[in-house]
Amino acid sequence: MADDDEKVPGRLVRTLKTGLLGGKVAGSYLGGKLMDRFRGDGGRAEAELQRHVQNAKRIVSTMKELRGPMMKVGQLLSTHAEALPGEYGEILRSLQSQAPPMGYATIREVVVRDLGAPPEELFKDFSRTAIAAASLGQVHRATLPDGTDVAVKVQYPGADASVDGDLKNLKLGASMVKKLLADLVGNDRLDFTPVAEEIAEHLAQETDYCRDAYNAQLIGKLFAPYDWVVIPKVHPKFSGLRVITYDYVEGVDLGTALARGDLAQRQRLVRQLSDAFWIQLMRGGVLHADPHPGNYRILPDGRFGILDFGCVKVFDEQRFLIPFAEMVRGRMTRDDARFKKAMVALGLLHDPDDPREMEDMCRIADYFSTGLARDEEFDFQSFSYVRAAKELVLYFLQARRVPPSQRDMIFLTRVVLGYYEYFSRAKARTNFRRLVEPWVKDGWTGRTIEIPPYGD
Numbered sequence: 001m002a003d004d005d006e007k008v009p010g011r012l013v014r015t016l017k018t019g020l021l022g023g024k025v026a027g028s029y030l031g032g033k034l035m036d037r038f039r040g041d042g043g044r045a046e047a048e049l050q051r052h053v054q055n056a057k058r059i060v061s062t063m064k065e066l067r068g069p070m071m072k073v074g075q076l077l078s079t080h081a082e083a084l085p086g087e088y089g090e091i092l093r094s095l096q097s098q099a100p101p102m103g104y105a106t107i108r109e110v111v112v113r114d115l116g117a118p119p120e121e122l123f124k125d126f127s128r129t130a131i132a133a134a135s136l137g138q139v140h141r142a143t144l145p146d147g148t149d150v151a152v153k154v155q156y157p158g159a160d161a162s163v164d165g166d167l168k169n170l171k172l173g174a175s176m177v178k179k180l181l182a183d184l185v186g187n188d189r190l191d192f193t194p195v196a197e198e199i200a201e202h203l204a205q206e207t208d209y210c211r212d213a214y215n216a217q218l219i220g221k222l223f224a225p226y227d228w229v230v231i232p233k234v235h236p237k238f239s240g241l242r243v244i245t246y247d248y249v250e251g252v253d254l255g256t257a258l259a260r261g262d263l264a265q266r267q268r269l270v271r272q273l274s275d276a277f278w279i280q281l282m283r284g285g286v287l288h289a290d291p292h293p294g295n296y297r298i299l300p301d302g303r304f305g306i307l308d309f310g311c312v313k314v315f316d317e318q319r320f321l322i323p324f325a326e327m328v329r330g331r332m333t334r335d336d337a338r339f340k341k342a343m344v345a346l347g348l349l350h351d352p353d354d355p356r357e358m359e360d361m362c363r364i365a366d367y368f369s370t371g372l373a374r375d376e377e378f379d380f381q382s383f384s385y386v387r388a389a390k391e392l393v394l395y396f397l398q399a400r401r402v403p404p405s406q407r408d409m410i411f412l413t414r415v416v417l418g419y420y421e422y423f424s425r426a427k428a429r430t431n432f433r434r435l436v437e438p439w440v441k442d443g444w445t446g447r448t449i450e451i452p453p454y455g456d
Contacts, residue, residue, distance in 0.1 A: 101130035101138045107154050114240035119152075122238060126152070132294065136206050136310075141248060149248040150235060153209070153308075160207040206310040209244045214454055215288075215309035216246070221449045222284040223306075229276060230297070230305040249305040255293035258425045266426040270380075271435060272304040273419055278439035282325065283448045285315045289411060291418025313411050314451055317444065320346070320408045325444040331369045332433065332440070339365070347406050360396070367392055368416055371432030381427040385420040 107130075111119050119126035125143040132139040137155040144150055205211050213234045220231040230249055238245035258266060273296075280287050288295075290311040297305030315321050323345035330339030343349035343361050351357055367388055371378035 101133035102156060104128040106157065107138065107140065110154050110157060110242050114242040115238065144235065144238065150238070150245050151248045153244045153246070155207065155209065155242040209239065209241055211454060212244055212310050213239060215312035218286060218449070218451065219288060219306065219309060219312065222280065222286065226279065228272065228303050230299060230303050232307065249297045249299065249307060251297040251299040251305060253294045254296035254298065254422065257298040258422065267428055267430060268302065269298070270423055270426050270428040270430060273422060274435045276304060276306070277419060278436060282439045282444065285317060285321050285447050287313045287315070287412070287415060289313055289415045291415055315408060322444045325440055327365065328369065328440050329443060331365050332372050332437070346409065348409070363392060363395065370420070372436055375433050376431060377429055378432045379429045380423040381429070383424070385417065385424060
């Protein structure tokens with residue numbers, strides 16, 4: 001019998017606990033700063049370190065308890081650990097692989113309700129212990145009656161309600177921040193609602209397992225011609241609204257592969273990551289966009305596996321794909337006229353005749369086209385994408401200008417920063433321009449796969 005209390009907490013509990021956490025963290029830092037006045041230099045440094053550790057543990061503990069979108073945010077932050085104080089980065093990384101699973105009785109009940117029978121009747125074997133646990137569900141290894149090894153993803157009870165509640169809080173918060181900042185500085189470009197809308201769209205996808213299966217089949221068709229990529233097959237007879245069954249993919253996660261591999265292996269992973277990104281964007285107009293290291297599997301034979309399809313974006317050709325390709329080409333070739341036209345089409349350049357706006361966009365483009373400007377080897381180990389990002393933010397703060405928000409670019413930024421993190425971990429030295437050029441030299445030439453409307 002499942003424990004009735006074992007589910008993702010509801011909106012009221014989540015709001016209260018998040019507020020309590022914020023109060024504790026803020027109080028810790030405020031009180032600590034006051035006490036630091038009575039400490040020597042060495043004592044202040046030690047006290048600050050202890051505050052970071054204590055607060056990081058508080059944040060992780062609350063995220064693990066609340067699961068859902070709150071934990072998803074923590075996992076995203078953990079993939080950019082270099083941007084955080086060292087103690088935060090290391091502690092947050094525990095969210096990538098040590099999320100607490102729910103008990104087997106709870107998981108069994110979800111399977112019964114969704115598929116009509118318990119796991120021990122549906123499957124030849126079904127592990128009672130989860131092999132992975134995440135923010136909205138967990139994965140169990142199993143065997144189908146015909147002997148096929150599979151991974152069964154089961155959604156937590158209350159996960160959809162937690163997303164609903166957190167998204168209402170998020171949208172309300174974004175609206176309030178927009179009004180507050182606009183009143184304070186008189187600039188209506190300080191708008192976080194596109195960020196909230198983008199997060200909302202893709203968190204809603206995360207709890208829609210039918211969409212998960214649709215996305216997996218879409219990505220599978222796209223990569224079918226590429227034998228070095230493995231996309232697990234969905235088994236519809238063993239899948240439903242809260243349960244989805246995929247082929248099991250043997251191998252190690254990307255983080256482990258980058259830590260263990262020699263230089264040749266790491267260089268190969270950089271090429272695979274880069275090619276997989278551009279195949280999706282420039283051949284399919286889609287993008288798998290959850291850059292969690294556990295969502296990439298490196299098989300024993302060196303093939304590159306992609307897992308978990310709850311967050312996949314389908315881009316519009318006219319609004320995004322065509323001008324985005326032109327933007328990249330314009331920046332790589334230093335064609336200012338092409339670049340400017342593309343930025344206007346993307347809605348990122350309001351006044352093409354304003355030299356300040358153009359300078360702003362060039363700064364942003366230079367950051368996101370790192371390694372592409374010159375036909376030479378680029379050292380991702382010496383390039384600090386975190387330091388460069390901080391310098392970019394500092395520039396805009398000092399200039400008191402804020403770049404416009406654009407949903408597609410917000411989404412893409414999340415993925416690009418994840419890739420920079422992995423290129424940095426790989427300590428790669430490669431001619432990145434030559435890796436990318438074959439995919440963008442002809443611009444957007446159309447999708448190589450048909451994308452049927454979801455739900456048909």
